Amino acid sequence: MLNKEQIIQWLEAVATVLEENKDYLTELDAAIGDADHGINMNRGFQKVLTQLPTVTNKDIGSIFKTVSMTLISTVGGASGPLYGTLFLRASAVVTGKSELTSEDMAKVFAAAVEGVVQRGKANLGDKTMLDALSPAANTFTEAVANGSSFLESLKQAVDAAESGMKNTIPMLAKKGRASYLGDRSIGHQDPGATSIYLILKTLLYHVRLNTYK
Numbered sequence: 001m002l003n004k005e006q007i008i009q010w011l012e013a014v015a016t017v018l019e020e021n022k023d024y025l026t027e028l029d030a031a032i033g034d035a036d037h038g039i040n041m042n043r044g045f046q047k048v049l050t051q052l053p054t055v056t057n058k059d060i061g062s063i064f065k066t067v068s069m070t071l072i073s074t075v076g077g078a079s080g081p082l083y084g085t086l087f088l089r090a091s092a093v094v095t096g097k098s099e100l101t102s103e104d105m106a107k108v109f110a111a112a113v114e115g116v117v118q119r120g121k122a123n124l125g126d127k128t129m130l131d132a133l134s135p136a137a138n139t140f141t142e143a144v145a146n147g148s149s150f151l152e153s154l155k156q157a158v159d160a161a162e163s164g165m166k167n168t169i170p171m172l173a174k175k176g177r178a179s180y181l182g183d184r185s186i187g188h189q190d191p192g193a194t195s196i197y198l199i200l201k202t203l204l205y206h207v208r209l210n211t212y213k
């Protein structure tokens with residue numbers, strides 16, 4: 001179970017984590033893009049941070065919607081609309097909720113993947129954020145179906161996101177700016193897959209804290 005307060009704390013922590021990883025994400029993007037992914041994500045989540053106090057009394061759907069709108073209007077690039085759509089689709093499946101069960105979270109994951117696919121038209125293996133998000137979503141859903149707890153399912157999902165992120169290294173980019181490089185995109189980790197991993201890892205940290213306290 002994941003409640004509204006934990007979601008707000010998670011989003012606050014994401015802002016910190018993306019700030020701490022701004023240079024790292026930007027270096028990854030410098031190798032196969034235009035060296036702005038860290039800057040874009042940090043700008044977006046710093047703005048999210050300023051918006052969170054306006055949604056503390058709202059449901060999780062409204063919180064995700066505010067995140068979406070904020071990212072769409074501040075991030076720019078490819079990742080702004082992609083992350084914006086991810087959170088918009090996620091918001092639509094949790095309207096009115098103040099806590100998420102494992103089943104709700106599986107729906108959030110599925111909606112997030114669907115949003116990214118519809119917006120970016122990427123396939124698995126194209127070396128994008130989808131290569132971290134999709135395995136995480138599938139792993140979470142399977143773990144829940146097998147009777148694992150929220151925490152255990154999320155732990156497995158984060159492991160899958162990490163593997164998915166690392167698996168982007170040998171891939172040839174077929175979408176986004178990195179695709180302009182052709183073969184030269186091979187050998188570099190995708191920045192968007194990396195930000196997905198960082199965001200999910202931060203969620204795991206918060207769920208873990210709450211489970212053991």
Ligand code: ADP
Binds near residue numbers: 029082175
């Ligand atoms: P831009 O490429 O416009 O500079 P960013 O640098 O912020 O935007 O984000 C780049 C990331 O966006 C890539 O690493 C990749 O993960 C993701 N991305 C780009 N195009 C797509 C797409 N069509 N579908 C899914 N993800 C994509």
Ligand code: MG
Binds near residue numbers: 029035036037077177
């Ligand atoms: Mg870029």
